[in-house]
Amino acid sequence: MLAKLQLKYPESKLYTVPPAKEDPDTLWLTTETNEEFLAIPKHLLTQSEAELLCTLFSEAAPLQSWQNDTADSRSWHDFLFDGSSLELDIPPKEQFRIIQFSIREKVDNDLLKEAFRSIFAEQAIIVFTSSGTGAIVEKKTEWSLPDEELLSAAAVIEGDFFVSPAFFIGRFYSLNDQFHSSFKQEQNLFSFAEKNFAKGRVFTFPSTFPSFVLQHVPKQTKTSMFADILQLFAEDEELKKTIKTYLENQSNTSQTAKVLFMHRNSVQYRIDKFIEKIGIDIKTFQGALTVYLACLEFDEDDNMEE
Incomplete structure (x- = not known):
């Protein structure tokens, strides 16, 4: 957003750090996450423009106040x-x-x-x-x-x-x-x-990197390769919840049952049902990794719909 605003004011500069001290000649703006800082010379702005920008963005305080x-x-x-x-x-x-x-x-x-x-x-x-x-x-x-x-x-x-x-x-x-x-x-x-x-x-790093990598795979590729798994999860979200919880608990059936407040035999039944329908053995490392990525992709699609 600030990068687009910079195009309107070519003399402005974009930074990743806030101002080191008070700067009366510059309007410093930042985003809610404080990831970027835009310095706009005040002589480029009318009073109404400055007021509007301060309404749309946060005015960045100098570093010395932090x-x-x-x-x-x-x-x-x-x-x-x-x-x-x-x-x-x-x-x-x-x-x-x-x-x-x-x-x-x-x-x-x-x-x-x-x-x-x-x-x-x-x-x-x-x-x-x-x-x-x-x-x-x-x-x-x-x-x-x-x-x-x-x-x-x-x-x-x-x-x-x-x-x-x-x-x-x-x-x-x-x-x-x-x-x-x-x-x-x-x-x-x-x-x-x-x-x-x-x-x-x-x-x-371990909790974010799989999703980070998955984001860089073309959407069409993910949709095609995970099609049957995503369809099954869409039809039975409780099954998806069980499978993901199982994988996130080191493929431990007893621990999964404890987390989901289910009987161990019920968890095992769902796991066997999934393996039979999809044909991927999630008890192996490669199978578990593949299906876990499918779980992440399903969650991402679900969040986008919301």
Whole structure:
């Protein structure tokens, strides 16, 4: 959207980071997700145009107001989001991961920072890129937060602040030449997850990558190759729910029955029914992977219809 607006004002510039400080001569606009920032010289705008743009978009606050108030947080911000060198003395064997966070509702960053401090280890560094969005830099230690605990923490933040937080848990990497490019790919995955997984709170590389890959397969190819599976799911969505739950629970029939509040024999009957009708054995790795991709494609089509 901002890229299209830039065409109307050729002298404007599009950025991925907000202004570093107050700029009285420029109108800085951003989207709800704070992924892009458009700087428009104010001399190009009439007062009514400026008022209209501020109604359609959010006016971006300067970075200095977002509480990157330590040398470490500023250095990590410049490294992650500006491509600068990391001006910190870090041993080469240490590994770090980046946990991205995004809260669309307005939230006080000081309170949010306090909440994060109670969740993460003391050495974690909190970096803001806007109000309610940013990253948490976590060093790999025996106290690194497990994924399931972050899911619980997200629920606590949602309840305490009446907001809808989303997190992307990055993988641990050494601070080598590949670190920055790996983080950029994780940014792409987080952006994809926020746009395509409305119900999710906490995302990871394994939870988003299959759908990300599937999106790049031509629609006609997916429709053709999954035709019989999609048709069966459309006719019996309870069967689809059972199959997907089974695959997401490591093909464990007992665990699937527990999650779905069903008898184990009922789950097994549905699995056998599916295998008989489709002819793909989902008890094998290749069969499970193929059908799981079909489940994701069915969900995507279902969401589009809604």
